[in-house]
Amino acid sequence: MNNALIDHAEAGYQLAEHKAAQYFASLHNQLMNNTYTTVLMQDFHQWQKKHIHRFSWLPWISRTARKPDSRDVYRYIHWLNVTGKLDEYLDRSISYIYMRDLGKALDTPETQARIQRVVQDTKRYFMRKDGAKRQGQPDFISLAALYRWAQKENVETAVIWLIQKLENVASNIPKELDAEQAQRKLIKIILGVVLHVNDELDETTPIPERSKRFDAAIRLGYSYGLTYPFIDDLLDSQALTSQEKEQYSLLIRKALLTGIVPDIGEWNGDNEEVIRYVHSELREAFEYIKNYQRPEMQRTFFEQSYVFFQSQELDRAKKLTNANYTNEELYIPIIIKSSSSRLIVRSVLSASEDEGFDLRTFYYGIYNQLADDFADMFDDLEEGAVTPYTYYLKYRDLRPDLINPYELYWTVISHLIHSVYNSDAKTREVILNRAINGLKRSRERLGSAKYNEIMDIFASGQPEFNDLIQRMVRKADDVDFLDKLLRDQVVVHLKNDKKEKEDFIQTVRNVRERINMEVQISKPNAIPEMKETLIDAANYSLQGSGKRLRPILTWVMGVREYGLSEASIVPLLRSLEYMHTASLIFDDLPTQDNASTRRGRSTLHQVHNSATAELTGLFLIQKAIGEQSSLSQFDAATVLTLIRYSAEKAEDMCMGQAMDLNAKGKAQTLDQLNMICFYKTGIAFEAALVMPAILAQVKDSEISSLKVFAYHAGIAFQIKDDLLDLDGNDLLLGKPAGQDVRNNNSTFVSILGEDGARKAMWEHYCLATDALAEMPKHIPFLKHLLDYMVGRER
Missing domain, CATH: 1.20.120 (Four Helix Bundle (Hemerythrin (Met), subunit A))
Incomplete structure (x- = not known):
């Protein structure tokens, strides 16, 4: 490695270290002289006038306007609006982001104007009429x-x-x-x-x-x-x-x-x-x-990135078992990494110079880091990580020289308000709100007993100041922040989404195994040879690596969502797979798509011959009708309605295939392709959703939403097929890739181009999602099915 580059990088780190050491020495001096408590107590006496109310006016609000659980984002935002608190809530939330993430001072007219524009945009977003109607996850996620x-x-x-x-x-x-x-x-x-x-x-x-x-x-x-x-x-x-x-x-x-x-x-x-x-x-x-990056910014980027990485490495190398770290060793790398992480963003963007940004960001970083470390101290302690809080907890009785990180935290706050932001009233309001909000959240998370125990350790040295702070924690109102609310929502969503996805995968796997056992056609004793041949041919086609999406979808909707017994709908599951497999057999024939492989194996007409394949397809269609007519646990009128619907959809699928064959080698419009796609693919998804709904006798409005979902999901599925056909893997697909190009077929890719096809797929994804939002209840399986359709590799 080039020694000159190493020397230059180390010199950059030493410069940052020197600057951080000066800042730390200043903070240490303020802490030792105890100047921060006197100043902050005056700040809090001013601040509490706005946040502690002797008489609450909330009892006069109607019950429906009482404060809801903040985890219900839309209800909480609307409650803030009803109580007249929303504008102030958004103002402090956006102001804090401008300070923390953008390094802005809040006392300039330009920054205030920008903040107010964002506040109004955010308010309009959350107050939209359709915002709270979304089923399942909030739409901002x-x-x-x-x-x-x-x-x-x-x-x-x-x-x-x-x-x-x-x-x-x-x-x-x-x-x-x-x-x-x-x-x-x-x-x-x-x-x-x-x-x-x-x-x-x-x-x-x-x-x-x-x-x-x-x-x-x-x-x-x-x-x-x-x-x-x-x-x-x-x-x-x-x-x-x-x-x-x-x-x-x-x-x-x-x-x-x-x-x-x-x-x-x-x-x-x-x-x-x-x-x-x-x-x-x-x-x-x-x-x-x-x-x-512009060439002149690359050097800055590499310097700042190295400084950030080196400070992280020094921090990471610390061991909680080492009782000899100095205060400087504990805090200086934190000052460096907490400031450089945000400075890097500016260099990444090659952003123009912003007067005061570097200085404000440098001083601000440790405030955030100490707040985060306080929130995470027990997780860090369990993992053996060295932070100012974990180290103080472990060695405070052995090392009287150790700085109390909680006291340093308030020293930093005092320094920011009065030395960095020049005692600006808006800045004081936002920072003190944030500090009390952080302690309130910790108290709620830890429980009062554990929280008080921690305060006895960290805050005992300043009893008068701490009494004031804890009074604020118990009684102060209106200190919540939007980013915390959204952060909690994102974490909950990610955890729920992971569980739902695991459930989706497990459900697909389990139900597919059951269906695989159910769809195989048994051979009675002493049947004619040719019928045995047809059954063998049918079973051959039913085997292989079929996804079974349609009967799986029917099982989920019928059993999970509508409460039908699994045994009662088994005939319907068989009928759907028989109809689908029959359509694939016809699709693969030399007179149609002339495919050589299907479901990872040779197509049926290649194993036998075209005549046998045609007859097997007809045989499976008749088996499907027979299965539907054997839905004996439902009343006859309902079963007749289902069979009539099924027949209509089968006719539509035949028409779709005919349209597709007629379109081969011809240029198609997007509308024509959408129609073909729906009749060939979307209809089958619709049937898988609507047929169990018919048996469950759900409302027509719900069936309409299911049909809209199926239409757009089916087209999204077909577009993904076209994209996979363009560059997919034969082994993963279970059929040859590039078949559409060889057959000169119009596809979404050939009409729209690859980029345009992906955009169209996501447009239909959005429209399908809109249809799900209109359903009476959230159905996670359909959401993850849609995600699978656009994200699959086969």
Whole structure:
């Protein structure tokens, strides 16, 4: 490695270390002189006038307006609006983000104007009439809502790319990491970078420039944010051995010192597969950031990145068993890493100079870090991590020289309000709100007894000041923040989504196994030879790697959602798979698509002959009708309604296939292709949803929503098929890729292009999601089925 580069990097770190040491010495001096308590007590006496009310006016509000659980986001936001608190709530929330993430001072007219624009935009978003109607997850977390924003800003391609990237990250996070927190931090960084760019745009920015900037912000945010789960969290976890961590850290250090990501080479350890994925993603991210930056900003980026990494490494190397760390060793790396992490964002974006940004960001970082470490102290203690709080808890009785991190936290707050932000009243309001909110959340999370025990340890040295603080914690109102509310929602959503996805996968697996056993046709004794041949042919077609999506969907809707007994609908499950398999047999014939493989095996007409294949298809259709007529546990009128519906859908499918055959070799319009797709594919999904609904005798309005969902989900499914046909893997697909091109068929890809087809797929995804929102209740299986349809590889 180039010694000059190493010397330059180390000199950069020493400069940052010197600056941090000066800041720490100043804080230490203020702490020792106890100047912070006197100043802050005066601040709090002013502050409490607005936040502690002798007489509450809430009893006069109607019961329906009583404060709801904040976990119900829309009801909580609407309650704030009803009580006249929403504007102030959003103002302090957005103001805090401008301070923390954008490094802004709040006392300038320009910043205040920008904050108010964001406040009003946020208010309009949450107060939309349709906002609270969404079933299941809030729409600010949904992929559909993200894509709708992408359409508005003309960044669909970047968002589609991001969705796929986030899905891959979620699938590759080692089990030793807290997957939900890792994903949350990545999402937070992406949003932070987008917010940086949004703050630099206004109504005069040309639309193409706006789209270009947002596109880059999304990719840059992901590229920088990836370092949190795949560098910080990975190196902090027990996922890698000590030797692997050393190898991995060396790779990162080389990249930051040379500007070139080195190859992995030979990997010594059991986690090679994980590391190779991580290395590939980080290399791509590193190159994107480097290529985006102006040449004069690259040096700043590498310097700040090295400073951040080195401070993390020094912190990571500490052992809780070492009783000899000095206060400087505990706090200086924290000051460096907490400030440099946000300074990097500006260099990543090659952002223009902002007077005072570096200074405010440098002083502000430790405030956030100490607040986060206080919230996480018991998790950190359990993991043996060294933070100011865990170290103080362990050695406070042995080391009277140790600084109390809780007291330093309030010293930092005093310094920020009066030395950094010049005693600005708005800044004081926001910071004190945040501090009391953090303690309230800790008290709620820990319980009063545990919280009081912690306060006895950390706050006993300043009893008068602490009494005032704890009074604020018990009695102060209106200190909540939107970002905390959304953070909690994101974590809950990610955990629930993971459980729902696992349930979806397990349900598909279990129900598929049951259906596989049920659909095989038995051969009675002494049947004619030719009928035995047809049954063998039918069973051959029913075997293989079929997904069984349609009968699985019917089972879920019938048994789980409508409460029908599994035994009662088994004939319906068989009929759906028989009809679907018959359609595939006809589809594959030489007179139609002339396919050579299906479900990972040779097509039926190749194993036997075309005549046998045709007769087997007819045989399966008749078997399907027979199964439907044997739904004996339902009243006759309902079964007749179902058979009549089934016959109509079978006719429509035949028409769709005829339209498809007639279209071969001919250019098609998008409307024509949508129609063919619906009649060939969407109809089958509709039947799988509607037929159990008919048996359950649900309302017509619900059936209408199911039909809309099936229409758009079916087209999304077909577009994904076309995309897979373009570049899919034959073994994964179970049939030859590139067949549409060879047959000169019009597809969504040939009409719209690959990029356009992906956009159309996500448009139908959004419309299908809208249909789900109209359902009487949330059905997670359908949401995950839709996600599977657009994300599958076969």
